Amino acid sequence: MPQQMTGAEMVIQALIDQGVTDIFGYPGGAVLPMYDAIFQQETVRHILVRHEQGATHMAEGYARSTGKVGVVLVTSGPGATNAVTGLTDALMDSVPIVCLTGQVATPLIGSDAFQECDTVGITRSCTKHNYLVKSVADLPRVLHEAFYIAQSGRPGPVLIDIPKDVQFAMGTYYGPTEIEATRHKSYRPQVEGDTRLIEAAVDMMLRAERPVFYTGGGVINAGPEASQHLRELAELTGFPVTSTLMGLGAFPGSNPQWLGMLGMHGSYEANMAMHDCDLMINIGARFDDRITGRIDAFSPGSRKIHVDIDPSSINKNIRIDLPIIGDCGRVLKEMVRIWRSKTNQPRTEAIAPWMKQIDGWRAKNSFGFQNSSTVIKPQYAVQRLYQATKDRDVYVTTEVGQHQMWAAQHFPFEMPNRWMTSGGLGTMGYGLPAAIGVQVAHPDALVIDIAGEASVQMTMQEMSTAVQYELPVKIFILNNERMGMVRQWQELLHGGRYAHSYSESLPDFVKLAEAYGGVGIKCDDPAKLDDAIAEMINVKRPVLFDCLVEKHENCLPMIPSGKPHNEMILPDFKGDVGKVIDAKGRELV
Amino acid sequence: MNAHLQATGSVYSLAPETQTPERHTLSVLVDNEPGILARIVGLFAARGFNIDSLTVSETEHEKGLSRITVVTVATPKVLTQIKLQLERLVPVHKVHDLTAEGKALERELALVKVASTGEPRAEALRLADAYRAQIVDATTESFVFEITGKPSKIDSFIAIMVPLGLVEVVRTGLAAISRGPEGM
Numbered sequence: 001m002p003q004q005m006t007g008a009e010m011v012i013q014a015l016i017d018q019g020v021t022d023i024f025g026y027p028g029g030a031v032l033p034m035y036d037a038i039f040q041q042e043t044v045r046h047i048l049v050r051h052e053q054g055a056t057h058m059a060e061g062y063a064r065s066t067g068k069v070g071v072v073l074v075t076s077g078p079g080a081t082n083a084v085t086g087l088t089d090a091l092m093d094s095v096p097i098v099c100l101t102g103q104v105a106t107p108l109i110g111s112d113a114f115q116e117c118d119t120v121g122i123t124r125s126c127t128k129h130n131y132l133v134k135s136v137a138d139l140p141r142v143l144h145e146a147f148y149i150a151q152s153g154r155p156g157p158v159l160i161d162i163p164k165d166v167q168f169a170m171g172t173y174y175g176p177t178e179i180e181a182t183r184h185k186s187y188r189p190q191v192e193g194d195t196r197l198i199e200a201a202v203d204m205m206l207r208a209e210r211p212v213f214y215t216g217g218g219v220i221n222a223g224p225e226a227s228q229h230l231r232e233l234a235e236l237t238g239f240p241v242t243s244t245l246m247g248l249g250a251f252p253g254s255n256p257q258w259l260g261m262l263g264m265h266g267s268y269e270a271n272m273a274m275h276d277c278d279l280m281i282n283i284g285a286r287f288d289d290r291i292t293g294r295i296d297a298f299s300p301g302s303r304k305i306h307v308d309i310d311p312s313s314i315n316k317n318i319r320i321d322l323p324i325i326g327d328c329g330r331v332l333k334e335m336v337r338i339w340r341s342k343t344n345q346p347r348t349e350a351i352a353p354w355m356k357q358i359d360g361w362r363a364k365n366s367f368g369f370q371n372s373s374t375v376i377k378p379q380y381a382v383q384r385l386y387q388a389t390k391d392r393d394v395y396v397t398t399e400v401g402q403h404q405m406w407a408a409q410h411f412p413f414e415m416p417n418r419w420m421t422s423g424g425l426g427t428m429g430y431g432l433p434a435a436i437g438v439q440v441a442h443p444d445a446l447v448i449d450i451a452g453e454a455s456v457q458m459t460m461q462e463m464s465t466a467v468q469y470e471l472p473v474k475i476f477i478l479n480n481e482r483m484g485m486v487r488q489w490q491e492l493l494h495g496g497r498y499a500h501s502y503s504e505s506l507p508d509f510v511k512l513a514e515a516y517g518g519v520g521i522k523c524d525d526p527a528k529l530d531d532a533i534a535e536m537i538n539v540k541r542p543v544l545f546d547c548l549v550e551k552h553e554n555c556l557p558m559i560p561s562g563k564p565h566n567e568m569i570l571p572d573f574k575g576d577v578g579k580v581i582d583a584k585g586r587e588l589v
Numbered sequence: 590m591n592a593h594l595q596a597t598g599s600v601y602s603l604a605p606e607t608q609t610p611e612r613h614t615l616s617v618l619v620d621n622e623p624g625i626l627a628r629i630v631g632l633f634a635a636r637g638f639n640i641d642s643l644t645v646s647e648t649e650h651e652k653g654l655s656r657i658t659v660v661t662v663a664t665p666k667v668l669t670q671i672k673l674q675l676e677r678l679v680p681v682h683k684v685h686d687l688t689a690e691g692k693a694l695e696r697e698l699a700l701v702k703v704a705s706t707g708e709p710r711a712e713a714l715r716l717a718d719a720y721r722a723q724i725v726d727a728t729t730e731s732f733v734f735e736i737t738g739k740p741s742k743i744d745s746f747i748a749i750m751v752p753l754g755l756v757e758v759v760r761t762g763l764a765a766i767s768r769g770p771e772g773m
């Protein structure tokens with residue numbers, strides 16, 4: 001039934017009708033009517049953040065761990081500009097977000113009014129789509145459309161800018177079932193893959209001798225069924241599987257066909273398999289430069305199949321032999337069906353020499369490291385954390401840097417939606433708020449942010465949010481007193497001149513935790529690490545765990561910039577790392 | 590705009606570009622909504638694509654649709670990316686590469702102001718007649734001609750007006766449509 005209400009009430013009603021139960025926000029003058037509407041209901045819970053960037057990452061963590069849309073509510077001007085980093089992050093990593101911003105009243109737009117900024121202009125290139133709603137009559141349609149756009153096709157952030165007078169205005173509200181435009185009038189991404197192409201893909205797979213599945217975040221975004229179909233297809237074919245940073249968890253880390261993550265800091269076996277394969281089956285990944293390394297030397301002898309819901313990803317960086325546009329889950333399901341219709345045998349025998357070769361690469365133990373009994377090695381810390389938590393309902397987020405890569409290497413996942421990290425944008429400060437968002441969605445789960453001491457200070461104030469809402473997130477800081485990843489690149493590329501990569505004047509994280517009302521734990525002894533981790537897990541409050549680790553550890557293996565996959569630096573590298581990268585490679589990031 | 594940038598070639602590709610750039614006319618059917626032009630132009634700027642000419646106008650009022658004609662110069666690989674990136678935009682309905690789809694009709698209108706007296710003025714008039722340009726303004730020492738046609742015809746008309754007292758030119762940019770019975 002269409003109802004009369006104010007614009008502000010419509011916003012809250014639309015959230016309820018879209019099944020939203022939690023939103024992340026921060027009030028201000030231009031959103032007061034919406035806050036008033038929030039105050040007068042109990043269906044939607046509002047989490048008050050400490051900085052709008054925090055709200056966006058919380059919404060991302062919430063969305064990635066549930067598959068639902070994350071919702072953000074911030075004020076005009078500085079509220080909106082503070083949200084820009086998180087919106088860009090969500091765009092790069094295809095995370096469905098709806099961000100509601102307040103705007104000055106329509107007659108004031110363009111007058112340089114107090115806290116006015118051109119929000120739709122600023123966010124045009126960092127959202128999938130955005131709207132400025134100038135009339136309350138358009139508001140119900142735009143609200144429902146935003147949810148549709150955020151989660152259909154390749155997901156992404158959608159922003160709705162709502163002037164204050166529109167929030168006050170009375171209008172007619174329609175629910176999502178009462179209005180045709182719940183879907184956008186023309187936006188219809190292709191989700192079903194072309195069966196003939198899928199059949200051709202299966203035929204290629206049936207002839208492959210050195211195949212590899214290269215999977216990405218698209219499999220996670222396609223929902224848990226997609227991961228199920230991937231597992232089925234891997235079992236039916238017997239092919240090995242690797243994944244990008246964003247796709248971890250779609251395939252079980254314990255499966256013998258699993259090669260580990262690929263890319264710049266991926267495993268030797270994964271990267272060598274990519275380089276030497278004769279058939280690459282890319283499901284929902286985008287040939288990012290962290291994966292391909294040097295493009296003209298990327299997997300020179302393979303035919304390539306690429307399944308993606310975004311047609312613009314096809315042939316963007318790498319030439320594809322067989323593109324299939326569609327939702328990864330649906331295409332995988334079709335692949336399973338067609339494979340079954342053609343054979344009931346995996347190609348185990350045909351690919352046996354290939355698997356043997358892979359075992360040879362695996363034997364290099366490329367994630368290996370020299371452990372120590374006197375200082376905690378960061379890799380060891382992640383391994384112990386994994387051992388202590390693997391039988392629990394655990395979710396992991398990260399910040400950005402070496403610790404992020406060590407987490408990806410040493411913390412395997414069995415299920416999708418368990419791993420939240422900033423891949424495309426590489427946003428330091430993502431992990432702590434993302435963990436809070438995950439914990440809001442999964443109150444009883446164990447949620448850990450594997451952090452670096454530099455990154456975590458970018459959004460540290462959200463500890464206060466965690467304490468306020470009794471969200472017992474565990475912030476596990478691999479503290480090397482360095483911006484480790486920057487330090488590593490300076491060692492590799494700039495003659496060891498460590499310009500400003502030393503974290504001088506660090507806070508006492510234990511006292512800091514206590515100051516926020518959380519719990520602080522410190523550990524610098526490998527022998528005491530397990531006990532300290534157990535203590536962290538058992539505390540039912542937010543914890544800052546200051547894990548003091550080796551200060552100069554390099555994150556290896558590594559494909560040096562400008563080099564192909566088969567020229568990785570392995571952990572047993574003995575030469576001078578400062579000499580590996582040539583002048584051309586130095587220009588790359 | 591940014592002609593030197595290889596928009597879709599990664600910096601990780603150390604191999605030189607082998608394809609040669611071509612000039613193509615794209616017809617883009619979009620929702621006529623606020624900000625749509627900024628979205629299109631912003632996409633070209635952000636990804637380092639060229640715009641040689643751009644024409645925008647509402648074409649189907651009841652459906653709220655506009656047609657944008659963009660002329661761009663890019664390699665075949667980049668052209669494909671331009672088309673696909675445009676199609677990703679939510680308010681974009683369709684993108685047609687009129688050049689790739691066969692000989693399209695292309696027309697442009699220009700207003701050309703020429704100021705001269707005596708023989709050059711008489712010569713300008715004769716040439717305008719030969720080019721079927723209309724006189725839309727005249728004073729004793731100047732004319733404004735209106736000329737419609739293919740861009741190449743307008744180019745050559747402008748070129749021959751230079752020695753005859755050309756003062757200034759405005760051009761509409763390209764309007765283009767495919768031949769034959771099919772619509773977009």
Ligand SMILES: Cc1ncc(C[n+]2csc(CCOP(=O)(O)OP(=O)(O)O)c2C)c(N)n1
Binds near residue numbers: 428485
């Ligand atoms: C917001 C932001 N600023 C700068 C960078 C560049 N950057 C990448 S990693 C890194 C250092 C991270 O240090 P830390 O969080 O201590 O992690 P570590 O590498 O030591 O594990 C920096 C500065 C970034 N990724 N994000």
